[in-house]
Amino acid sequence: MIRTENLTKRFGDNLAVDDLTLEVAQGEVFGFLGPNGAGKTTTMRMLSALVAPTGGTAWVNGYQVGVQNAEIRASIGLLTESPGLYPRLNAEQNLSIYARLHDVDDVAGQLRTYLTLLGLWERRHEPVGGFSKGMQQKLAIARALVHEPTVLFLDEPTSALDPEAARVVRDFIETLKGEGRTIFICTHNLNEADRLCDRVAVIKQRLIRVDTPAALRQGLYGQSVRVRLREPLSALPAVVEALPFVHGVSEMPDGLRVSLDDPEADNPTLIGALVEAGAAIQFVERESYSLEQVYFDLMRESEEAA
Amino acid sequence: MNTQRIRVIISKEWMDMGKNKMVLIMMALMPVLLVGMVLGTTYFMARAPEQDFEPGAGSGIALPPEMAHLDPKTGTIIMMNDQYMFYLLLIPMALPVYIAAYSIIGEKETRSLEPLLATPISTAELLVGKTIAAVTPAVLLAWGSFAFTALGMYIIASPLIFEYLVRPVWTLSMAIQAPLFALLSTSCGVIASSRMNDPRAAQQVTALFVVPVVGLSMLVLMGRLYLSLQLLLWATLLMVLVNVGVLWLAVKLFQRETILTRWK
Numbered sequence: 001m002i003r004t005e006n007l008t009k010r011f012g013d014n015l016a017v018d019d020l021t022l023e024v025a026q027g028e029v030f031g032f033l034g035p036n037g038a039g040k041t042t043t044m045r046m047l048s049a050l051v052a053p054t055g056g057t058a059w060v061n062g063y064q065v066g067v068q069n070a071e072i073r074a075s076i077g078l079l080t081e082s083p084g085l086y087p088r089l090n091a092e093q094n095l096s097i098y099a100r101l102h103d104v105d106d107v108a109g110q111l112r113t114y115l116t117l118l119g120l121w122e123r124r125h126e127p128v129g130g131f132s133k134g135m136q137q138k139l140a141i142a143r144a145l146v147h148e149p150t151v152l153f154l155d156e157p158t159s160a161l162d163p164e165a166a167r168v169v170r171d172f173i174e175t176l177k178g179e180g181r182t183i184f185i186c187t188h189n190l191n192e193a194d195r196l197c198d199r200v201a202v203i204k205q206r207l208i209r210v211d212t213p214a215a216l217r218q219g220l221y222g223q224s225v226r227v228r229l230r231e232p233l234s235a236l237p238a239v240v241e242a243l244p245f246v247h248g249v250s251e252m253p254d255g256l257r258v259s260l261d262d263p264e265a266d267n268p269t270l271i272g273a274l275v276e277a278g279a280a281i282q283f284v285e286r287e288s289y290s291l292e293q294v295y296f297d298l299m300r301e302s303e304e305a306a
Numbered sequence: 307m308n309t310q311r312i313r314v315i316i317s318k319e320w321m322d323m324g325k326n327k328m329v330l331i332m333m334a335l336m337p338v339l340l341v342g343m344v345l346g347t348t349y350f351m352a353r354a355p356e357q358d359f360e361p362g363a364g365s366g367i368a369l370p371p372e373m374a375h376l377d378p379k380t381g382t383i384i385m386m387n388d389q390y391m392f393y394l395l396l397i398p399m400a401l402p403v404y405i406a407a408y409s410i411i412g413e414k415e416t417r418s419l420e421p422l423l424a425t426p427i428s429t430a431e432l433l434v435g436k437t438i439a440a441v442t443p444a445v446l447l448a449w450g451s452f453a454f455t456a457l458g459m460y461i462i463a464s465p466l467i468f469e470y471l472v473r474p475v476w477t478l479s480m481a482i483q484a485p486l487f488a489l490l491s492t493s494c495g496v497i498a499s500s501r502m503n504d505p506r507a508a509q510q511v512t513a514l515f516v517v518p519v520v521g522l523s524m525l526v527l528m529g530r531l532y533l534s535l536q537l538l539l540w541a542t543l544l545m546v547l548v549n550v551g552v553l554w555l556a557v558k559l560f561q562r563e564t565i566l567t568r569w570k
């Protein structure tokens with residue numbers, strides 16, 4: 001549904017997006033992660049046919065960027081970094097402008113559907129300048145959806161919101177999953193990406209890594225378990241190390257961290273060996289890494305490489 | 307060009323304009339002041355003693371040969387009214403530049419341009435919509451002011467003064483020049499808003515065009531030029547040429563990527 005090939009954007013000497021090659025499948029929720037200035041917004045603008053690439057190309061919904069821009073714009077919905085509503089107009093007017101620009105058949109029906117869905121129906125006659133940030137963001141989301149686009153671009157949908165409003169918006173985005181729409185989300189919020197996205201790309205001008213959050217974790221840290229012990233025993237690491245499926249052991253203040261092939265299959269053997277060696281085991285748990293750790297390690301890696 | 311999308315833009319601009327006090331006040335102020343001044347001046351001059359207007363007296367104006375057959379007082383009032391009509395033509399000059407610049411700079415400020423440009427609307431449709439939205443009220447206000455002045459003149463002044471006010475050189479000027487002025491002014495607003503971030507600054511651009519109009523009115527007042535249909539024809543030709551040039555520049559500057567990213 002979205003495919004980029006060596007997509008590049010230069011502003012003068014500034015390389016905003018460098019040689020980006022990606023593919024996002026239909027119905028996929030795709031996260032786009034990267035620090036400020038990484039080129040996320042610029043990529044989204046190129047894919048929305050708002051700015052022209054300076055190199056490479058891209059297809060959205062089968063339409064080629066730069067060649068079929070009108071078709072692209074007709075088939076996508078874009079939530080920009082700031083809501084960009086008309087503050088003096090009311091919610092209904094703001095939405096109806098977009099519905100009519102997209103030549104929606106049943107304008108009144110679509111307005112009703114989305115204003116209701118986002119909890120704005122009661123306040124549809126109020127000028128949106130008086131709305132809270134969260135309500136404005138919800139209206140902007142409704143505006144991006146009112147013509148039923150097959151690809152939805154969301155540029156940092158929750159970053160300007162307070163935690164409460166962010167949660168409402170995040171919950172709403174989650175309800176959009178599984179409706180067949182391709183959703184492309186730029187975000188700073190790694191928990192959000194973890195929760196919402198089928199796959200994430202980490203970028204900083206260039207593509208650093210792209211995969212499912214789980215695969216990224218595993219790729220970076222492998223599988224590991226934590227064994228918590230009542231008291232440390234100096235003989236234990238050697239015992240564990242000798243097991244054939246163990247890749248590494250590190251001693252922690254409260255026990256051991258063991259990386260191994262497959263925790264489900266190997267844990268019983270591991271525990272047996274430890275008990276035999278006299279260990280007093282309190283807990284054995286799967287080591288869990290947040291996407292945040294993954295992200296920072298990838299960033300550090302890319303900085304060291306540069 | 308999709309007329310439905312152009313209509314959406316026009317209606318959006320007008321809805322917004324209707325809720326913008328600043329624009330509404332500006333739109334009301336100039337016509338009301340001008341019409342009041344024309345009618346007030348005529349009213350009081352018509353009631354002043356005849357001898358005030360005799361050659362050599364304080365209030366008299368040297369009439370051009372074409373108006374020599376008029377009595378001095380009537381001639382002076384007509385000359386005054388002609389001056390005011392020049393200023394009435396400045397209405398379609400002063401307003402659209404502000405409306406157009408405001409509607410583009412305003413969209414940059416509210417960041418509404420980016421989502422708007424991500425819809426199927428073409429930049430040409432957007433430009434046409436915004437232009438029509440800015441030109442129409444200004445032209446209607448100019449025509450309304452002229453009609454109002456004529457009506458008032460019909461009531462308070464002599465038939466001769468009324469006839470001179472609505473003579474072809476003015477009715478045609480209103481019909482032709484007012485829209486041309488408004489279009490020129492709009493294009494200036496579009497150009498200015500691609501470079502400036504304050505609609506009021508954009509408005510100062512039209513000072514450039516006010517100067518020739520005022521200059522022309524002074525030449526007429528001093529008797530150096532007579533307001534003939536021939537003069538109108540030349541002025542129209544000149545205006546069309548200037549309009550084409552300025553509009554070309556406006557279209558050239560009004561590009562999706564430029565208006566979207568040349569800003570911060």
Ligand SMILES: Nc1ncnc2c1ncn2[C@@H]1O[C@H](COP(=O)(O)OP(=O)(O)O)[C@@H](O)[C@H]1O
Binds near residue numbers: 015037038039
């Ligand atoms: N219109 C522009 N003109 C010049 N440079 C730009 C423009 N837009 C973005 N950039 C630059 O491109 C880089 C990427 O910006 P952006 O795509 O906004 O990053 P992100 O959304 O990831 O924070 C930054 O260095 C930014 O300064």
Ligand SMILES: [Mg+2]
Binds near residue numbers: 040041042081155
């Ligand atoms: Mg951004």
